[in-house]
Amino acid sequence: MPADRPRLLYVTDLTYPAKGRRYGDEDVHLAARLRADFDLALCHPLDAAALMPGFDAVVVRNSGPVLGYQKEYEAFRERALALGTRVYNPLHGRGDMAGKQYLLDLTAAGYPVIPTVDRPEDLHRLPAAPQYAVKPEAGADSIGLRFMAYEELAGLTYGGLLVQPRIDFRYEVSFYFVDDLFQYALYAPDPERRWVLEPYEPTPDDLVFARRFIDWNTLDHGIQRVDACRTPEGGLLLVELEDLNPYLSLDRVAEPVRERFADTLARSLHAFLAA
Template structure:
């Protein structure tokens, strides 16, 4: 009988993510983890049925939990009551809890895209001809819309955020396991968010990204710091994905991918 611990790997293999194939990434990851753990793959909306069969759990490409928020809340509560270790740990302060953190970080002077939640704070944003409206509890661009300067005053903002439309150079993402940087990818064509290439992060880039990882102070997990590079070379945070970030492993060279999986296995064995 195998002595490997039982790992419940939560993913939605059927979620139609735009520009990404969740199932390909998770089939690859689980193919690499099966030599180290006894793996049970579960859907995020059926996970409660499998909690008693797992020594610990990995929460991966599950799609936006906004689609099944009540079930997710019940699931997290049960996981904590049973004391099942999870990766990611459910103690993040960023996207895991919605977009409130963007408001908080902007107010605290962090380098984030300026973000407000009421029209009477519009003067705090840089002057812009267009604005981006986002749902406070949205994800994966759900409910996002672009409005003109003229339209903004007629926009209903209940549970929504306002950001100025920023003409950035490109988006870049920094990937961490626990608090250690592993790789970075960027989208040279900003209109094709998921056509990614390897990005060589500078020391300044890493200081920027690490600042948000330290702020979040999550016990364990994979985090993705998404930023936009402005024309002056500076970075602004777009979002800190600390629940189930897509990893875009298919964009990595084989040796980088192998190294990431090796680090992932070590992090899981530490649990």
């Protein structure tokens, strides 16, 4: 291999027990494609901080919810910033990478997002609903999620908790981007089986909706997933803006789509390293 090929440290937890998803399979196949363009080594997220020197960039992929290793993740971020190590996705993302504060910010700014508050004095701003979702601001993968009646919300100990109305939605749909380039969309026709995904053909209005959040996040490079729900009235509301380590469900799309995604990712990484 040429000596001047870029060196990537690819961060993944191949054995993370994700419900309905196979992190390991996805990363093995995607890393194999990237090896055509880069010298690449896989490592566990707990080893990334120690191993990052000597690589041109660290690519954070399916590393699992950082809630389980928050201290080590913060140490990784601090060391990467101190060393000037390039991290993909870049560490200034405003979505899930920075916690769930963006749901509060987007609610306040009037974006089409599930209304979200984090203080008891703001509960009156939420629309009436049979139940309300309560979850940790630093949560992921539904960790710590519970549903409560409105009368119970005043008794919560606030500070690090988010409250949202429980939305009666028709289905969930996700839009996948590399940089600002739309790649594909998937949806779960059955709300009770949210990990059983099928290809989805977005409308022009759907893409306008998704791009609003890509533009808001201001990441020049990186993989982003915009998760939304379709309301009974037909509109879309943002559920999550995943910009840290979004699972891609590449096994649910046709091979040409997978290949195009991998090629686009490789070009994005080359551009990221050249910037």
